Amino acid sequence: xxxxxxxxxxxxxxxxxxxxxxxxxxxxxxxxxxxxxxxxxxxxxxxxxxxxxxxxxxxxxxxxxxxxxxxxxxxxxxxxxxxxxxxxxxxxxxxxxxxxxxxxxxxxxxxxxxxxxxxxxxxxxxxxxxxxxxxxxxxxxxxxxxxxxxxxxxxxxxxxxxxxxxxxxxxxxxxxxxxxxxxxxxxxxxxxxxxxxxxxxxxxxxxxxxxxxxxxxxxxxxxxxxxxxxxxxxxxxxxxxxxxxxxxxxxxxxxxxxxxxxxxxx
DNA sequence: GCGACAG
DNA sequence: ATCTTGTCGC
Numbered sequence: 448x449x450x451x452x453x454x455x456x457x458x459x460x461x462x463x464x465x466x467x468x469x470x471x472x473x474x475x476x477x478x479x480x481x482x483x484x485x486x487x488x489x490x491x492x493x494x495x496x497x498x499x500x501x502x503x504x505x506x507x508x509x510x511x512x513x514x515x516x517x518x519x520x521x522x523x524x525x526x527x528x529x530x531x532x533x534x535x536x537x538x539x540x541x542x543x544x545x546x547x548x549x550x551x552x553x554x555x556x557x558x559x560x561x562x563x564x565x566x567x568x569x570x571x572x573x574x575x576x577x578x579x580x581x582x583x584x585x586x587x588x589x590x591x592x593x594x595x596x597x598x599x600x601x602x603x604x605x606x607x608x609x610x611x612x613x614x615x616x617x618x619x620x621x622x623x624x625x626x627x628x629x630x631x632x633x634x635x636x637x638x639x640x641x642x643x644x645x646x647x648x649x650x651x652x653x654x655x656x657x658x659x660x661x662x663x664x665x666x667x668x669x670x671x672x673x674x675x676x677x678x679x680x681x682x683x684x685x686x687x688x689x690x691x692x693x694x695x696x697x698x699x700x701x702x703x704x705x706x707x708x709x710x711x712x713x
Numbered sequence: 714g715c716g717a718c719a720g
Numbered sequence: 721a722t723c724t725t726g727t728c729g730c
Contacts, residue, residue, distance in 0.1 A: 499720095500720075500721080501721075501722095502720085502721050502722070503722095504721095504722065504723085505722090507721095510721085538719090538720055538721080540718045540719065540720085541718085541719080543719055543720055544719095546720080547720075574719090587719085589719045589720090590719080590720095591718090591719060591720090592718095592719080593718075593719045594717090594718050594719090595718085595719090600717095600718095637729090637730070643719080645719090719721105720721050720722105
C-alpha cells in the first residue's frame with residue numbers, strides 16, 4: 448500500500464501537489480494590474496469578495512463553502528452562496544488550498560454563470576491559489592502565522608508585534624530564503640493580534656495590505672468575516688441544531704461604521 | 714510533561 | 721476548523 452506521511456495523504460498525492468504548487472507559483476502575478484489599485488482611495492473598486500469554509504461539528508468531511516460579495520467602500524453584502532460540501536482531502540499544513548479551493552472555484556463559477564455583474568474585483572480569504580484558477584486579484588488572509596520557510600511565532604516575532612501601534616501598521620515576513628512571504632498587519636486600532644496578509648495574485652503586497660486594512664471594521668476583513676458568519680449560519684439552519692444564540696444587546700463601543708476607511712480616505 | 718504547524 | 725463563560729477594557 449502507499450505510505451502515508453502527512454495527515455494520511457499518500458506520498459504520491461503529496462508530490463503531485465508539490466508539482467502543482469510549483470506550476471501555480473510560476474503563474475502568480477505579484478504586482479498591481481488594475482487601475483483602482485493605484486488610486487489613493489481605491490476609486491473604481493466597487494465589489495470585494497470573501498470566501499471561507501465552516502465545518503460540521505462532529506464531522507471531519509462535511510463543511511459549508513461560502514462566497515460572499517460586498518459593496519465597496521460600504522461593505523454591505525450584495526451576494527452570498529453557501530454550499531454544503533463533502534471534503535475528500537484531509538488538512539495538510541502548506542496544502543490548505545487543495546482541500547478547500549475546488550469548492551470556492553465552483554462557487555465563483557456559479558456566480559459568473561448567474562450574476563456576472565456581481566463578480567468581485569478582488570477576493571479575500573485565500574492566497575494566490577484561487578486567484579490563479581479564477582484569474583481574479585486575490586489576497587491571502589490568515590489569523591495565524593503559517594510556520595514555513597523559517598517563519599516562526601518566536602520571541603522576535605512577538606517583539607515586532609508589540610511595535611505595531613495603530614491600525615495599518617505592519618512589518619514584512621521574511622523567510623530564510625530571503626523572500627518576503629507576506630506582512631503582519633495590525634488590522635484595527637483595537638486589535639492586538641495581527642492579521643497575516645500573504646502574497647496573492649494580481650495585486651502587490653503593499654496594495655494588499657492597504658486594501659485589507661480598508662476592509663476591516665473588526666480584526667477580520669469584512670468579506671471574510673461575512674463568509675465565516677454566513678457559512679456557520681447555513682450549517683446551523685441546514686443541519687438544524689440548538690436555537691439561534693441571540694446576541695445579548697451588549698453595549699457596543701463607538702465603532703466606525705465603515706471600517707478603517709476614514710484613515711484611508713484622509 | 715505535552716506538543717508545537719494556515720484550516 | 722471545533723469544544724466554550726465570563727470577563728476585562730474602550
